[in-house]
Amino acid sequence: MFAGIKVGIRAEQDSRNSASRQTTAVIRPARATPPADPAPFAGVYLAGLPDSVAPLEAFESRTGAKLRLATYYSSWNEPFQAAFASALGGLHIMPLVRMQPAGVSLAGIADGSQDGYLVSYADAVRNYGHPVVLSFGPEMNADWYSWGYRQTSASEFIAAWRHIVSVFRAQRVDNVTWLWTVESVTAGNARVASPDAWWPGRKYVTWVGMDGYYYRSAETFTSLFGPTITDLRALTDDPILVTATGATAQAGKVAKIADVFAGVQADHLLGLVWFDANGSQDWRIDTPATFAAFGKAANK
Numbered sequence: 673m674f675a676g677i678k679v680g681i682r683a684e685q686d687s688r689n690s691a692s693r694q695t696t697a698v699i700r701p702a703r704a705t706p707p708a709d710p711a712p713f714a715g716v717y718l719a720g721l722p723d724s725v726a727p728l729e730a731f732e733s734r735t736g737a738k739l740r741l742a743t744y745y746s747s748w749n750e751p752f753q754a755a756f757a758s759a760l761g762g763l764h765i766m767p768l769v770r771m772q773p774a775g776v777s778l779a780g781i782a783d784g785s786q787d788g789y790l791v792s793y794a795d796a797v798r799n800y801g802h803p804v805v806l807s808f809g810p811e812m813n814a815d816w817y818s819w820g821y822r823q824t825s826a827s828e829f830i831a832a833w834r835h836i837v838s839v840f841r842a843q844r845v846d847n848v849t850w851l852w853t854v855e856s857v858t859a860g861n862a863r864v865a866s867p868d869a870w871w872p873g874r875k876y877v878t879w880v881g882m883d884g885y886y887y888r889s890a891e892t893f894t895s896l897f898g899p900t901i902t903d904l905r906a907l908t909d910d911p912i913l914v915t916a917t918g919a920t921a922q923a924g925k926v927a928k929i930a931d932v933f934a935g936v937q938a939d940h941l942l943g944l945v946w947f948d949a950n951g952s953q954d955w956r957i958d959t960p961a962t963f964a965a966f967g968k969a970a971n972k
Contacts, residue, residue: 715741782831810853856884881915893935918955933969
């Protein structure tokens with residue numbers, strides 16, 4: 673159903689060192705080149721998800737892009753949206769669930785007080801039976817969420833993360849990709865800390881993700897994501913996904929769409945998810961020029 677995307681398992685080598693590892697095991701002619709990386713894949717968050725897949729179908733039609741991921745935001749105690757996930761499966765799109773633990777203490781999650789909810793959620797994901805990407809407590813290294821920086825300790829976050837993964841494993845759920853998502857670290861932003869302190873360990877993570885948005889025309893993929901990529905690759909060789917991005921009109925959406933896709937490809941990342949909503953800024957792809965730019969970049 674989801675050809676071309678490895679999910680639910682750990683990638684033991686990444687694009688930075690795959691060639692050198694292969695060379696130690698296999699004698700190759702000097703002129704041989706390493707296999708090309710898989711093409712980055714595109715995902716999106718759209719208003720109206722998870723109530724319907726119609727916005728996704730419209731987005732694909734308008735851009736000509738084939739989506740592989742669709743994000744939705746899940747409040748604590750909200751059940752897994754199995755009907756939506758099944759509808760996504762019919763479109764060959766994988767659900768990416770951002771589980772937001774507002775209104776619950778991380779210590780309470782870690783000590784088992786929330787296990788009734790977690791077991792029910794895990795059972796629903798297992799019964800769905802197709803790949804699901806789960807991202808618990810995203811942007812924890814920033815200070816604007818109750819589960820994040822300055823609000824809750826990093827050790828409590830790690831304990832909660834590990835407990836959730838352990839509950840799912842105890843329920844024999846093997847179709848989850850665990851996506852650890854951080855806010856991108858940019859120069860001069862005191863509200864965001866280096867993500868290292870929140871790292872739960874390789875046993876508990878499948879992919880790592882980073883969120884970051886273009887506000888100004890001078891920003892580039894390198895300035896927006898480069899320092900975070902360096903931090904993440906010092907922690908782990910797990911695949912990296914841009915989990916939420918967008919651009920303001922002032923930044924120049926057409927140019928930034930091309931820039932983020934080019935950066936993802938150049939840095940050998942998994943892909944990107946565009947936050948297509950009118951929130952603190954209008955991040956939407958909603959004009960002929962931006963539709964065309966997204967389709968062109970996604971189909972390279």
